Amino acid sequence: MSARIYRPAKAATQSxxxxxxxxxxxxxxxxxxxxxxxxxWTSSSDMKAQVxxxxxxxxxAIAYAARNGIEAHVEEPAPFARKVxxxxxxxxxxxxxxxxx
Numbered sequence: 001m002s003a004r005i006y007r008p009a010k011a012a013t014q015s016x017x018x019x020x021x022x023x024x025x026x027x028x029x030x031x032x033x034x035x036x037x038x039x040x041w042t043s044s045s046d047m048k049a050q051v052x053x054x055x056x057x058x059x060x061a062i063a064y065a066a067r068n069g070i071e072a073h074v075e076e077p078a079p080f081a082r083k084v085x086x087x088x089x090x091x092x093x094x095x096x097x098x099x100x101x
Contacts, residue, residue, distance in 0.1 A: 001048070002028045005061045006075040023061045025053040025072065 003025050010020040027048040036043050055061040058074065065072035089095075 001030075001070055003065060003070050003072040004028060004075060005058065005065065005072050007058075007077045009077070020077075023055045023058050025055065025061050025065065025070075027051055 004027075005023060005025050007021075007023050008019050010017045029044070029046055029049055031044060031046045033042045033044045035041070053061070053064070055064065062072065062074065064070075
């Protein structure tokens with residue numbers, strides 16, 4: 001029984017960072033998913049795939065996994081780098097590229 005501890009990325013379509021502050025523990029799938037022949041739905045008999053445990057800090061998630069004998073690996077989030085550009089930069093006289101619109 002192994003699990004993955006990570007901090008989910010911010011949703012690309014939203015400006016808020018609601019779910020990206022907490023840490024998530026998810027179990028790794030033990031069985032492959034199967035396609036149900038009648039309706040074509042994807043299904044699995046692995047009940048642990050439905051369990052998602054949220055924690056406020058990474059240390060709490062690691063402690064929970066250790067306490068319950070869960071082999072867990074931690075994935076650190078990628079550093080967030082945002083380039084701040086204002087709309088008026090499109091009209092600067094010192095602009096390097098030509099205006100393309």
